[in-house]
Amino acid sequence: MNPHNAGLESPGSLESLGKVHFIGVGGVGMSAVARIMVARGVPVSGSDAKDLPVMADLAAAGARIAVGYDAANLGDAQTVVAGSAIRADNPELAAARQAGLPVLHRSEALAATMGEDLVVTVAGTHGKSTTTSMVTVLLQGAGLDPSFAIGANVPALGVNAAHGNSGIFVAEADESDGSFLNYRPRIAVVTNVEPDHLDHYGTAEAVYESFDRFTALLPADGVLVACADDAGALALAERTRERGNTRVVLYGTRAGSDLVLHDDGPGKVWVSGPAGRHGLSLQVPGRHNALNAAAAFAVALELGVEPAAAAAALADFSGAARRFxxxxxxxxxxxxxxxxxxxxxxxxxxxxxxxxxxxxxxxxxxxxxxxxxxxxxxxxxxxxxxxxxxxxxxxxxxxxxxxxxxxxxxxxxxxxxxxxxxxxxxxxxxxxxxxxxxxxxxxxxxxxxxxxxxxxxxxxxxx
The missing domain is CATH 3.90.190.20 (Mur ligase, C-terminal domain)
Structure with a gap:
């Protein structure tokens, strides 16, 4: 948790934030949170070193946007959100600290926007953005209207974040700095667990431990959806089952998975499980994308989507930006x-x-x-x-x-x-x-x- 939010009642309440200022608002992750806050009625301002296209979108939606960093940009902000790339000597961050304003990490601000929604998070060393995008496109195609926040632009969605009306919130959960521990998901997908971001964690063991803490956040009526094809995710699922705090659903090509993926190449991908056998029509190539699609399918079933509707909706997913x-x-x-x-x-x-x-x-x-x-x-x-x-x-x-x-x-x-x-x-x-x-x-x-x-x-x- 961020030590700078001591002045907040709880980052779980949007109302407690008051007027929110984003330092580094043009970043793909930061703009996602700002976009949803504006849509949920929060007074938002923001600044960035460069004038990026997304900033014009935010201004059009009602945010007060400035190009260049200056302490005056804070205005009468009551809470500040600072991007991970913002240095300690940034004039706006320094002014916020001097004024004693709570300074939130992006993940804490995003957690606040989730409110009482049923939260679906997607974590993992690889495949987070693609899988989060697939879940979102699938739910939209099945007639649900989820809120979503994704760490990449998604052509099929037109934006990387939006406020929906279904009471479901789908979000990419980034483990790179441990900030995924700020969310309270009901459904958590883990695509894989491998040593990475050792500049933050130091050791592989610390990476595995952070994922254990992540799955420990799941409630008794929640579910961990984990990839059986990945040794790290499978081991995490087994430890979570032993802990017994939540249900576990495995997906993958391994026999014994709850949702078995059959991938015989382009045009020959299907899944089988208790809900029967269903072909998946995928526009994106590669076994890794077939696995990501199986994860999205599993989430849809957990949310009550008809299997045939879920399979059909996946055909609308054309990829996320910078993903093949x-x-x-x-x-x-x-x-x-x-x-x-x-x-x-x-x-x-x-x-x-x-x-x-x-x-x-x-x-x-x-x-x-x-x-x-x-x-x-x-x-x-x-x-x-x-x-x-x-x-x-x-x-x-x-x-x-x-x-x-x-x-x-x-x-x-x-x-x-x-x-x-x-x-x-x-x-x-x-x-x-x-x-x-x-x-x-x-x-x-x-x-x-x-x-x-x-x-x-x-x-x-x-x-």
């Missing part, structure tokens, strides 16, 4: 972009690319994210990248970290196969455009600014 997102095609080459920044995610994205490419080749441009993650997983990144025919690796995107001596992309390059090498940013576009032939797939992957390369590669192919 098609950026364009030229000369018969399709260029995709993916947020994959952990070895498991890179492997899943490249496996999906292989299934789409068929007998053609796959070329990947990978940008490592964080020095600490590169240090921990260099060999595993290389093993995943070696699934591609061409694997080009950029310098590390530092994000919030300072450099660590001796840690560079070379640690990954040392383990790459014949098709892999480091590439300067200035050469990356031309190298991929030259390598790709008709029918091939190009994938840009990483959580940094590698996403800008996709359209440039399409342009280069056209040229």
């Amino acid at each position: 997102e098609l950026k364009g095609s030229a000369r018969g080459v399709r260029v995709f972009d993916d947020y994959a920044h952990h070895p498991t995610e890179v492997r899943a994205a490249l496996t999906a690319a292989r299934s789409v490419a068929g007998e053609h080749k796959v070329h990947v441009l990978f940008q490592p994210h964080l020095f600490s993650r590169t240090r921990e997983f260099a060999r595993e990144f290389a093993e995943a990248l070696n699934l591609a025919d061409t694997a080009l690796v950029l310098d590390i995107y530092p994000a919030r970290e300072d450099p660590i001596p001796g840690v560079s992309s070379q640690l990954i390059a040392d383990h790459l196969g014949a098709g892999g090498r480091l590439v300067p940013a200035s050469d990356a576009v031309a190298a991929l455009a030259d390598a790709a032939k008709e029918g091939d797939i190009v994938l840009t992957a990483g959580a940094g600014d590698v996403t800008v390369y996709g359209p440039l590669i399409v342009e280069a192919l056209r040229a």
